[in-house]
Every structure is written in C-alpha cells, then in structure tokens.
Amino acid sequence: MDKRSFARKTGIAADVLMYLILLVQMLYVFTGNIIHEWLGIGFFLCLIVHIILKRKVISGMWKGGKKSAARRFSDIVTVLLFLCIIVLMLSSMGVSRLLFPWFKFMGSSDFRRYMATAVLTLAVVHGGMHGFIRTKKKKTAALLIAAGAAASIAIGLALVPYMNRHFRTVTVDRSQAVEGEKVEWSGSKPLVVYFTRVGNTDFEEDVDAVSGASLMLCDGELTGSNRLIAEMVSNALDCDMKPINVTGEKYPSSYGDTVSVAGKELRSNARPDIEHPDVSGYDSIILVYPIWWGTVPMPVATFLENTDLSGKHIYLIATQGSSGFVKSTADIREMAKGAEVTEVVSIYCDDIPTARQTIADKLKKYRDNQYYDRRLRST
Numbered sequence: 507m508d509k510r511s512f513a514r515k516t517g518i519a520a521d522v523l524m525y526l527i528l529l530v531q532m533l534y535v536f537t538g539n540i541i542h543e544w545l546g547i548g549f550f551l552c553l554i555v556h557i558i559l560k561r562k563v564i565s566g567m568w569k570g571g572k573k574s575a576a577r578r579f580s581d582i583v584t585v586l587l588f589l590c591i592i593v594l595m596l597s598s599m600g601v602s603r604l605l606f607p608w609f610k611f612m613g614s615s616d617f618r619r620y621m622a623t624a625v626l627t628l629a630v631v632h633g634g635m636h637g638f639i640r641t642k643k644k645k646t647a648a649l650l651i652a653a654g655a656a657a658s659i660a661i662g663l664a665l666v667p668y669m670n671r672h673f674r675t676v677t678v679d680r681s682q683a684v685e686g687e688k689v690e691w692s693g694s695k696p697l698v699v700y701f702t703r704v705g706n707t708d709f710e711e712d713v714d715a716v717s718g719a720s721l722m723l724c725d726g727e728l729t730g731s732n733r734l735i736a737e738m739v740s741n742a743l744d745c746d747m748k749p750i751n752v753t754g755e756k757y758p759s760s761y762g763d764t765v766s767v768a769g770k771e772l773r774s775n776a777r778p779d780i781e782h783p784d785v786s787g788y789d790s791i792i793l794v795y796p797i798w799w800g801t802v803p804m805p806v807a808t809f810l811e812n813t814d815l816s817g818k819h820i821y822l823i824a825t826q827g828s829s830g831f832v833k834s835t836a837d838i839r840e841m842a843k844g845a846e847v848t849e850v851v852s853i854y855c856d857d858i859p860t861a862r863q864t865i866a867d868k869l870k871k872y873r874d875n876q877y878y879d880r881r882l883r884s885t
C-alpha cells in the first residue's frame with residue numbers, strides 16, 4: 507500500500523472510530539463511568555490523528571481564492587464541529603470523576619447531551635460533504651446527509667434519554683448525595699411531600715431481577731430518585747418529609763409497563779387511592795414529583811385535590827427525562843385550590859444524584875423572594 511492510500515485509509519478508520527466512540531459514550535448506561543472516561547481519551551487521540559492526517563486540507567481552508575458554495579458550507583461545518591468538540595471535551599472533563607477530578611467546568615448533563623448531539627450531527631454532515639463535493643450524484647448525496655443528520659439528532663435527543671430512563675441503575679453514596687449546606691427558611695414551617703416509584707411499585711426482593719428499570723441504589727438500598735431529592739430538601743431545610751403512597755394496586759416493576767399504566771390512568775383521569783400525608787400545621791409545602799406524561803403522576807393529583815391546601819404555599823421540584831415542568835405547574839395550580847404555587851427547579855434525571863447544591867441555591871432564592879414579597883405586602 508502506498509503512503510497516500512495508507513494515510514487515506516487510516517483517516518477514514520479514525521473518523522469512523524470517532525463516530526462510534528461518541529455513540530458508545532452517549533449510551534454510557536451500558537458502559538459505566540470508567541469505560542466512558544477512557545473512551546473520551548480514545549476520542550481525543552483519534553481527533554489528533556485526524557488533524558495530523560488532514561493538516562493540508564485544514565490549512566487550505568484559510569487560503570483565499572474562489573470556492574464553490576458546497577466547499578464554503580463544508581468549511582463552516584468543519585469550524586463549527588471543531589468548536590463543538592472543544593466545548594464538549596472541556597465540559598466532559600469538567601464532570602470527570604476519574605481522570606480529571608480537579609477540573610470543574612460546565613457541569614450540566616443536559617448541556618453535554620445537546621453538545622454531543624451537535625457533534626454527532628455535524629460529524630455526519632462534515633464527512634458527507636467530502637463525498638458531496640466529489641460525487642456527481644449530488645441529489646443522492648444530499649439526501650443521505652440529511653437522513654444521517656436527522657438520525658443523529660433523533661439518537662441524541664430521543665434514543666439516548668430513552669435508554670437512560672429504561673436501563674440505568676445508579677449507585678449513590680447517601681450521605682454524600684444528601685448532606686450539604688443548610689438553608690434557613692424564613693417564617694413559615696416547611697414540609698416536603700414527595701411521590702416516588704419505590705414504595706409505589708411491586709419490585710421483586712432481588713434488585714438484579716429488575717435491573718432493566720431506571721433505579722437507584724443508595725448505600726445498597728433500592729431508593730426512589732424522587733425520595734432522594736426529598737431527602738436533600740429535608741436535609742437542607744431541616745424539616746419533615748412525607749410520602750404519597752398508593753393504597754391500592756401498585757405500579758408494575760417494569761419501567762415500560764409503568765409508562766403504559768400511567769398513560770391509561772391519565773387518559774381515564776383516574777385518582778388512585780393514597781395514604782393522605784397530614785399537612786396541617788405546615789405553611790410551605792415543597793412538592794417533589796416526577797413528570798409523568800407531561801404532568802403529575804395521578805396519585806399526586808389525588809393528594810392535591812383531596813387535601814385542604816388553602817392558604818399554603820406550594821414550591822415545586824420536578825424530576826424529568828428531558829421535558830421540564832411541562833403542564834404540571836398549570837395542573838397543580840388548578841388542583842390545589844386556594845394555594846399559591848411556585849416553580850423552584852426541574853431536575854433532569856441524570857442530574858438527580860448531584861442535585862443537592864442546585865436545590866439549596868434555588869431554595870435560597872425563593873426564600874429570599876418570599877421574604878421580599880412579604881415586605882412588599884406589608885408596606
């Protein structure tokens with residue numbers, strides 16, 4: 507094999523490898539953190555090989571002269587791709603626990619998912635444009651690039667969050683996750699009320715038997731992720747917490763089956779029976795719940811509609827798989843008659859174990875607003 511053809515083949519191999527590494531990195535629910543971080547190093551090494559092999563093409567990008575529209579577009583995509591890779595690498599280093607524990611930078615996993623999706627998509631367009639410039643079959647090449655880009659966006663924004671929700675079992679050190687800065691809640695006595703899957707689901711005794719579900723093991727004990735958030739709030743505010751538990755049939759252990767049961771409940775506007783948490787004597791309620799089908803789980807609706815919440819202030823903390831608060835705030839305002847309702851924070855499911863400081867910061871902000879509102883009202 508001559509030198510040029512060797513360089514070309516190595517270049518193609520490094521490019522394909524980079525794309526595959528990024529895909530596997532995004533599906534880290536299957537690899538775990540250690541492999542995920544080492545793959546990041548592998549990606550970086552492939553990038554260096556790519557830059558060395560393509561150094562002439564890269565330096566040609568900055569030369570003047572007449573260029574076709576396709577070549578100009580290709581150059582813009584290349585620059586954007588490079589910038590997105592740099593930001594993604596810095597942000598990934600910023601949350602690394604193994605290789606770069608001393609480096610803290612841009613910690614949001616939502617942000618990293620969007621950047622990884624951008625890199626995946628731009629990489630397809632970047633590779634595709636080389637073929638587009640050379641081939642005579644421009645229409646076919648353009649269609650292939652569009653299809654590849656659409657598939658990359660779907661993988662990053664839909665498939666990856668779906669996999670994370672369905673297949674992830676997270677292991678958490680309870681005291682590390684829950685304990686932290688205290689927040690003094692001025693005036694009213696707060697209570698955390700939460701709904702979580704564990705306690706409301708028919709899980710088998712053996713966690714491994716349900717390891718296909720989205721679960722959290724805190725110090726080896728199966729724990730609902732919303733329960734963990736409730737513990738964080740209770741620790742921050744030094745206050746009581748009470749669960750919303752169904753008294754009738756529990757949800758199935760399979761995540762997918764729970765999704766369909768909850769969908770049926772929503773469509774039939776069901777109000778499952780619950781053990782009603784006693785909220786008398788508390789003025790502020792911090793309501794912690796997962797977003798189910800764009801709103802609150804129906805047992806939370808039972809709680810809101812059948813509890814005297816008038817005159818109370820309900821602060822919302824939702825966990826979600828990508829959608830934010832969606833319709834839940836409007837629905838809660840409708841159901842909790844006579845209560846004031848304020849959104850505090852919606853937490854992406856991947857960020858739950860590390861959400862303690864964000865929650866404390868947001869609670870401080872709303873505590874201060876509350877204080878400020880009261881002063882305004884009294885003047």
Ligand SMILES: Cc1cc2nc3c(=O)[nH]c(=O)nc-3n(C[C@H](O)[C@H](O)[C@H](O)COP(=O)(O)O)c2cc1C
Pocket residue numbers: 671702703720721730731732761764765766768769795796797798799800801824825826827828829830855
């Ligand atoms: C029945 C069901 C419906 C869900 N619907 C949504 C949704 O509409 N939007 C969303 O972002 N996440 C949705 N999710 C993901 C959950 O909000 C996410 O898994 C949860 O906040 C994390 O708590 P968990 O680990 O207890 O499931 C849904 C999850 C379940 C089980």
